[in-house]
Amino acid sequence: MNRLVLIVAVTLSTALYAQPAPTTAPTTAPATAPATAPAAGPATQPAAATTVDLRTSFVVNLHFYVRTRMEEEGSRRDLVGVPEAVEAARKLEAAMGGRAQWGLVEPTLARCESTADAVTALARLPETYRLRSGAEVRLRHEAVELAWAYTRLEGEFRKSVWPMHEAVLAQARAHLGAEFLPVQGACFAQVLAHLGIRDPALKIPVYLVAEIPLPGGFTYRQRGTGGVCFIGAAGAEGSLLDEMVLHEATHVLDFVSADQDTALNALRARLSAAGLGAPASEYENVPHLLMFVESGEAIRRCLAPRHEHYAEVVGYYELFSDHTRAIRPAWTDHLDGKISRDAALDRMVGMLRPGQPPGP
Numbered sequence: 001m002n003r004l005v006l007i008v009a010v011t012l013s014t015a016l017y018a019q020p021a022p023t024t025a026p027t028t029a030p031a032t033a034p035a036t037a038p039a040a041g042p043a044t045q046p047a048a049a050t051t052v053d054l055r056t057s058f059v060v061n062l063h064f065y066v067r068t069r070m071e072e073e074g075s076r077r078d079l080v081g082v083p084e085a086v087e088a089a090r091k092l093e094a095a096m097g098g099r100a101q102w103g104l105v106e107p108t109l110a111r112c113e114s115t116a117d118a119v120t121a122l123a124r125l126p127e128t129y130r131l132r133s134g135a136e137v138r139l140r141h142e143a144v145e146l147a148w149a150y151t152r153l154e155g156e157f158r159k160s161v162w163p164m165h166e167a168v169l170a171q172a173r174a175h176l177g178a179e180f181l182p183v184q185g186a187c188f189a190q191v192l193a194h195l196g197i198r199d200p201a202l203k204i205p206v207y208l209v210a211e212i213p214l215p216g217g218f219t220y221r222q223r224g225t226g227g228v229c230f231i232g233a234a235g236a237e238g239s240l241l242d243e244m245v246l247h248e249a250t251h252v253l254d255f256v257s258a259d260q261d262t263a264l265n266a267l268r269a270r271l272s273a274a275g276l277g278a279p280a281s282e283y284e285n286v287p288h289l290l291m292f293v294e295s296g297e298a299i300r301r302c303l304a305p306r307h308e309h310y311a312e313v314v315g316y317y318e319l320f321s322d323h324t325r326a327i328r329p330a331w332t333d334h335l336d337g338k339i340s341r342d343a344a345l346d347r348m349v350g351m352l353r354p355g356q357p358p359g360p
Ligand SMILES: [Zn+2]
Pocket: 247, 248, 251, 288, 291
């Protein structure tokens, strides 16, 4: 994806910042006596049982193509059937209560082999759905209308767009198959050890998508697999794509460890104690930034020593530089064995909220 466009999109979200990291991963213990053992890495950690299950789906690609067209500015020439599908997607989004609610239908679409399947599957959704906020939203009628619009678009899309999408997806799969999949057990072992999450032994479905709206990746909770991820395969290349896969999968690890003493939960507790609990934007954004730092470091330490973090490359760290200054150096020091996890978390929150007690 175009970097500038992504930066604009990130500006719309709330969150955080940046500090240059070492250009190579340390290969030896720090010269000074570590305050704690170095955070466990692949050398000390058996491979995790958790893996990703890479998938591609015609229906998912058609759907995200329509969502992308719905959100983009400009005048790309539309295929026959696209304006109607875009209008149906707009109506469904409005009925569900906004862009954040697509998780109500996208995991279902991912299980469909054809647009006809989508009509049947979405017809089984409840007529209405009560959101966590307590609001009740309409779901089934508008979702089925969208699926019907997809049946009318399918032929033209398959002829004019799908071959290009298939080529993009094949390239992404080939890269991930050669680079990420062979070491994913070590990467997940690092992330699980660093974040203090028990290995849930999940096979996390990750759908590769050729065209996807910003920010280029979406992950939703899903029973049985913990979650399901959708990732824009054209938006990042090389180890950036590897990091996107690991990052989205890390959201799933976070979903399934809500009752554990993980680094993310300990950070949330400290944020709350410092007056930065929900609905403060930091409560969402600071743990998310820690995920960016962790997944970027895991790729660098497991797979690509010259890897630049995704959040660095797309400008996310820079946009939220105050938060990045608090999070990234502290977590890197922890990973290098210089300070304990709790000392790193205390330092982060102390920088975000000077003068406040850091501990919960
Ligand atoms: Zn994320």
